[in-house]
Each structure stands twice: as C-alpha cells, then as structure tokens.
Amino acid sequence: MPKNVSFEVYGGPGVTAQEIISLAASNNTFQKQHGVIKLGPIQTGISPDTITIIPSFQVDENGDPNNEPYLDMQSCNIIAPTIIGNYEDNYTYFGDNVFTNTNYFLQSGEIYANVQAGLYGQILEQDVEPRPFIYRIMEETHMTTQSHIMERVTMVTKNG
Amino acid sequence: MMWCLDITTSAWAYHLETYATGTSLSYNPNTSVFFENHNVNSNWYAGFQSSTVQANDAYDGGYPDGPWANNYFCLPNYSMTGSLTNFGTTIWTLSEIPTAIMQGP
Numbered sequence: 243m244p245k246n247v248s249f250e251v252y253g254g255p256g257v258t259a260q261e262i263i264s265l266a267a268s269n270n271t272f273q274k275q276h277g278v279i280k281l282g283p284i285q286t287g288i289s290p291d292t293i294t295i296i297p298s299f300q301v302d303e304n305g306d307p308n309n310e311p312y313l314d315m316q317s318c319n320i321i322a323p324t325i326i327g328n329y330e331d332n333y334t335y336f337g338d339n340v341f342t343n344t345n346y347f348l349q350s351g352e353i354y355a356n357v358q359a360g361l362y363g364q365i366l367e368q369d370v371e372p373r374p375f376i377y378r379i380m381e382e383t384h385m386t387t388q389s390h391i392m393e394r395v396t397m398v399t400k401n402g
Numbered sequence: 403m404m405w406c407l408d409i410t411t412s413a414w415a416y417h418l419e420t421y422a423t424g425t426s427l428s429y430n431p432n433t434s435v436f437f438e439n440h441n442v443n444s445n446w447y448a449g450f451q452s453s454t455v456q457a458n459d460a461y462d463g464g465y466p467d468g469p470w471a472n473n474y475f476c477l478p479n480y481s482m483t484g485s486l487t488n489f490g491t492t493i494w495t496l497s498e499i500p501t502a503i504m505q506g507p
Contacts, residue, residue: 248488258474280435329449332502336455339436 426475435460435486437494440502447496456484 438443438444447453462493470486484492 330441330446331443331445332446334441334446334499335438336457337436337438339434341433 417474435496437499442502444501446501450496453496454493456466456491456493457486459489460486 437455461468469488470490473485473487473492482492482494484490486492
C-alpha cells in the first residue's frame with residue numbers, strides 16, 4: 243500500500259481475504275517497477291447509447307446503461323455528497339474497478355478535492371494495464387475544475 | 403470504455419481506451435467498489451454537504467447481468483453499513499473513514 247493512502251473497498255464476487263492480501267503485495271511490486279500511469283483526456287457530451295464501439299461482444303444501444311444486457315458490464319450507482327468548503331488538504335476518491343479475462347484493468351469514478359482557490363476537482367478515469375493493479379495514485383494534472391458539482395455518478399464499465 | 407453521468411447537468415463523460423480487450427470480467431479482487439482518502443488533516447470531511455457516501459444497484463458483470471454476489475470489506479473496522487449483494491445499498495460514514503497515514507519519503 244503506497245504511503246499517504248487509506249482506502250476502503252468492497253471486493254468483487256467470490257473475493258477472499260487472502261486474495262486481497264496477495265494482490266496488494268503484487269501491486270506494490272508493479273508500482274515500484276512502472277510508477278503512476280497517466281491518463282488520456284476526458285471526453286464529454288456523448289452518451290454511451292449513441293457512441294459506436296467495436297467490442298468483442300454484443301452491443302446493445304437501448305439507452306440506460308444500467309439496464310443494458312452486456313455480457314461483461316459492471317455498473318454501480320454511487321452517490322457522493324457535494325463538497326462545500328476548503329477543508330481537504332488532498333483528495334478523496336470514490337470509484338469502481340474491473341478486471342477483464344484478458345488481464346486488462348479499468349477504473350472509473352469521481353474525485354473530490356479543493357483545487358485552485360476552493361473550486362472542486364472531478365474526474366472520470368480509466369486505467370488499462372495488462373497486469374493486476376487494484377488502484378493507483380492519481381496525479382493532480384488530471385483534475386479539472388468545473389463550476390457545477392457532480393453529486394451522483396452512474397459508472398458503467400465495459401471493455402471495448 | 404467507461405462512462406460517468408453527471409446528474410447535475412445530465413451530461414455523460416467517458417474515456418475510450420483502445421487497448422483493453424476481453425470478453426468478460428473476472429471475479430477477483432480487482433472487481434470492486436471503493437473509497438479512498440488521501441487527506442491527512444483531521445477535519446477533511448467537514449466541507450461535505452452530507453456525512454455519508456453510498457453505493458447501490460451494483461451489477462457483477464456476469465451473464466446475464468446479475469446482482470453483486472459477495473461482500474468483502476477491507477479495513478472492516480470502520481463504519482460501512484448495508485450490503486451491495488442483491489442490489490442492496492451500502493453507506494460509508496465520512497467521519498469514520500481513516501485519514502491518510504503520513505510516512506517519510
């Protein structure tokens with residue numbers, strides 16, 4: 243576990259304590275070797291039911307991603323409170339992880355942080371690595387400031 | 403590809419990643435829902451408008467899309483209530499989430 247980090251996690255289906263412990267050890271090794279992974283830019287304005295993707299499984303474009311019968315979709319609604327002050331000296335992050343059967347890792351979620359005179363940072367992120375990597379430290383350069391505040395996020399994860 | 407919906411603006415944001423492959427998600431610790439805190443000051447949570455965060459309506463990525471089938475808590479001594487199994491809701495109490503641990507370089 244990297245320094246200056248605490249976290250809580252719900253493990254996925256079938257998870258055991260030993261799996262969590264052994265994976266954490268492997269992640270530490272991975273991070274020492276490869277460091278933090280930088281992300282690409284965040285795209286906005288396109289809903290998941292209107293964008294074209296070329297996955298290796300059936301695509302259903304019927305609208306609400308929570309109700310789409312993807313073979314390999316994980317989704318979860320997360321509801322985080324609006325941050326209204328300048329109390330944080332760093333950031334908090336609420337997200338989900340998925341790991342594909344070809345050993346790719348993806349992550350999405352939301353960050354809360356005071357940046358630039360009390361504005362708020364939020365992020366949608368994805369990390370793709372061909373090795374287990376349960377979570378990583380985000381870099382400040384990935385934060386964006388916006389005048390509105392994201393209070394509830396529907397996270398949908400697909401590999402495609 | 404991953405999406406987030408901002409319910410304040412009803413706008414979607416997404417990342418497209420062309421390198422990811424696979425036909426299913428794995429049932430292992432990498433499939434999880436989590437909250438992490440990098441703050442070290444004792445009142446980091448004071449600026450939030452409510453005292454909790456929550457997760458609900460979790461699907462496990464299986465076929466057909468099934469409910470979350472298992473709960474495992476890391477740091478189980480903190481106040482996480484509820485359950486994600488069977489489309490349940492779990493709640494994190496912000497004030498009881500530990501602050502980051504200061505360590506040397």
